[in-house]
Amino acid sequence: MNSTQTLPREVALIADRERTMERIYAQTYPMVRHYIREQGGSEEDAKDIFHEAMIVFYEKTALEQLTLTCSVSTYLMGICKNLWRQQVEKQRRKTAWNETQTDLVWEEPEDENELPALKLMGFVEQLGETCQSILVSFYYFGQRLEQIATQHGYRSVRSATVQKFKCLERLRKAVSHLSIGHFKS
Amino acid sequence: MAMRPELEEVQLLEAYLRGTLSEEQQMDVSVRLLWNPDWQQKLAAQKLAYQAIHLAGRQQLRRELDAIYVRLFG
Secondary structure, eight states: OOGGGGSOHHHHHHHTHHHHHHHHHHHHHHHHHHHHHHTTOOHHHHHHHHHHHHHHHHIIIIISOOOOSSOHHHHHHHHHHHHHHHHHHHHHHHHHHHHHHOSOOOSOOOOTTHHHHHHHHHHHHTTOHHHHHHHIIIIISOOOHHHHHHHTTOSSHHHHHHHHHHHHHHHHHHHTTSOGGGGOO | OOOOHHHHHHHHHHHHHHTOSOHHHHHHHHHHHHHOHHHHHHHHHHHHHHHHHHHHHHHHHHHHHHHHHHHHHO
């Protein structure tokens, strides 16, 4: 038994992400895989869909403070079924289109947002490991500054806060020459 | 540790975007933004910065999930 098991799920997910995610993964993935295989999908399909569902789940829980009224497994399974249906539908339409075109083009069309996304992420990486970790931990993973201060060896929450804003300012400078119109998401 | 003005400004714009300022402060910032192209540019860049962080975070989460898959089922 580890101590996080007594914490509310949302708190455990943020404070002890890797272990909590691993536990949810171990519990839920076999069910998802079983379902996707039954529907004619591959292991790779199951994994991809499950990861997308986990990302939705994390973002909803950590960033939007969603409180589930059902079990995590049920919630994730529901997202996976939806994502799978969407994928099948997309594939069906693409196949129909290709048949009318007679030439078979199977590659995904280039996502217009893909390149700017990579470029944008590059700016975060260029900040160096410490800044990247502080910014991502706080703004994406929703970690508390107390935890971030401890992890990065800051003496106080205040110094971690100042450091966070320094990193954010550097990032803001780095992206400031880009036009906002490029990055509609 | 006092923050230099530039950092105070980043903090203020963050609070503005989150809507956590007092009504009066919120209004002040709105008015300033209206008349100050430099501030508009800074706000736009700050939004872009958050977007970049979000993308980087998602990528990290995806990597962590891949690692868990390999550990448990790979």
